[in-house]
Amino acid sequence: MKLYWFKAQAPQRVLALAKHLGLAPELVKIDAAGGGLKAPDYLALNPNAKAPTLVDGDLVLWESAAIMAHMCMKAGSDMWPVNSPAEQVDVLRWLVWSDSQWSPAVGPFYFEHIIKAQFGMGPPDAAALEKAGPPLRKQARVLNRYLETSRHVACGRLTIADFHLAAMASYWRNADMPFVEFPNIVTWLDGLEQIPAWADPWPAE
Ligand SMILES: N[C@@H](CCC(=O)N[C@@H](CS)C(=O)NCC(=O)O)C(=O)O
Structure with a gap:
């Protein structure tokens, strides 16, 4: 591969x-x-x-x-649960939500704070961030509610949906995302950081 x-x-x-x-x-x-x-x-x-x-x-x-x-x-990992159609549908729901709702909401914060710094594109645009606040809070409310009863987004255990959703959000402290208002999201993201491969996914260069 x-x-x-x-x-x-x-x-x-x-x-x-x-x-x-x-x-x-x-x-x-x-x-x-x-x-x-x-x-x-x-x-x-x-x-x-x-x-x-x-x-x-x-x-x-x-x-x-x-x-x-x-x-x-x-x-042969059930992080994509091929042997359980009901679980597979649950994971699929969150993968679709991640691309259609979550990524567009998180994206401006990630772009302004992380991507711009990485590629020397100048300082964050305060007006863009101000505008991005309400849409992110709207989606964060949805996610926070689901994480009230589970430490993971789907199937009550770690799946690829967690990694998919958490990718941009894991930078939330550096990207000024307002997740202090959403404690279940913080607990979930901090929990993922305990997974060694998640905490350090990048190849040695
Ligand atoms: N939905 C695609 C998104 C792929 C994507 O947008 N990749 C970004 C990096 S996160 C990229 O290659 N951006 C380069 C560009 O847009 O010029 C996926 O999940 O693979």
């Missing part, structure tokens, strides 16, 4: 999972700032010009959720 990555949230989930499952894909770091995502060879694999991308024999996969599901099947 070959996994194309650079230091960003979607690759982070996949790298953390690979490490957690004990998979050792060949890692190919993309020079995103230098145009690596738009290089013809890479576009042939992933026409979205985004990371991550997984190549496993003849299979070429993009979308981190699909890559994580594939890795779990490969490793």
